[in-house]
Amino acid sequence: MSRTIAEKRAAFRALHTAGCFVLPNPWDVGSARFLASLGFQAIATTSSGFAWSTGHADNHVTRDTVIGHLKTMVEATDLPVNADFENGFGVGPDDVAESVKLAIATGVAGLSIEDATGDATHPLFPVDVAVARLAAARRAIDESGDDVLLIGRAENFVAGAPDLADTLVRIKAYAEAGADCLYAPGIQTRAQIEAVVTAVAPKPVNILIGSSSDFTVKDLATLGVRRISVGGALARASWGGFMRAAQSLADGRFDGFAEAASGAKLNALFGAVD
Template sequence: MSRAAAFRALHHGRAPDDPLVLPGPWDAASARVFAEAGFPALATPSAGVAASLGYADGSTPADEMFAAVARIVRAVDVPVSADVEGGYGLAPKELVERLLEAGAVGCNLEDSTGAGLKDPAEHAEWLAGVREAAGDRLFLNARIDTFVRGVDAPEAAVERAAAYVAAGADCVYPIAAPVAVLPLLRAGIRGPVNVLARPGEGPSPAVLGGLGATRVTFGPGLQRHAEQAVRENAERLAARLPR
């Protein structure tokens, strides 16, 4: 079984209280830590990788993002899915080639830009092109940005999800969906649903699974926790310096 097939299989046949939990490594060292802890797969967060490279979220050049993903993939023996934001303006074939060259088994693809939400029909057509180019070699996680763009009606997310699944998405990701609407989303969406969790806050992955999450990711949350730990250690060390 290929890594992509093994990764796809992790999303199916799961008990409601046992969602697939995918930590988000931001570099090779963090990837090794998560893999050694026993997680079966990893999913990079674009914002966390950007921070590790010294960029603001959304500002990482495509070449640097793909290179970072490749370093993470080389560091571990588990499948790695890559958050490649909106695809960096690449045509589907080139995007798929870059992901496969980096060794990724899947990708997150967003449906908004700095200007706002993309037209769902146009985005679905683009996703269909990615699916055609990838075949079964990549797991496509279609991010739905309605909730982060001020469109709070669950129906809007469900409509986009239907279009993206019909276009070939393996999973949909209504990022930042309120916990209260997760059962509505689960009831209206066909196939796996990715839910964002916040480390140390809110419901546990098991509870999110019971509410409808097939898989749970953390965005840049784990990288920011690690950065805070470094900051606190730095402050303690600085306090001991001669004055």
């Protein structure tokens, strides 16, 4: 039985109250439905994975296109969807608030706001500006009356400013500004993860595992991590298989299809009827 948007949002919030869960990142309807078939409890969009599927680089897709994608992903499965909402598609707080209102209307259960500027010379918004932007997102959610989680992201370690001290200042400030969950993508060591979890406790923390890692889900749960996402890693894995097979074909061989998924299994998964 299909869940209502309100029920999806309530279920998503409940996931953040205890334990640790994996929040995988599909990039289209098919990948979302496959993940749902594996029993995951929620999914999150990936800005990079979606951008690549449209032939664009990450952070080079328009707000209107992303809003349409969010609506499609919400409708794809019965799972709650967390939106990778980049930096809110606006510089000023009012612009961010307007974008957040549009995202809420798609039915997402959560959305993240980054503090990255997209400018390599000044990769992060000043803390006070970043806080004002996040607070505007918080107000937009509260004024909507919808139970949407707000995730505050400190982009230091993926934006070329890998400063743990500044990261901790930022996530504490974002927690105080109303973020329900905190996220510092790019941190990798046990000490870094423990520092972030401790800094904002008891609020939940999301950790990104975007490549092969010695950590297990159990390890991260023991460190106090509440949720684990993989960003564009699944999309990159898919692209890796496609690129290897395509290169083999370009070289005049067909061995790149050796590990291809079964068409019959895919048709069964998606309910195809001849």
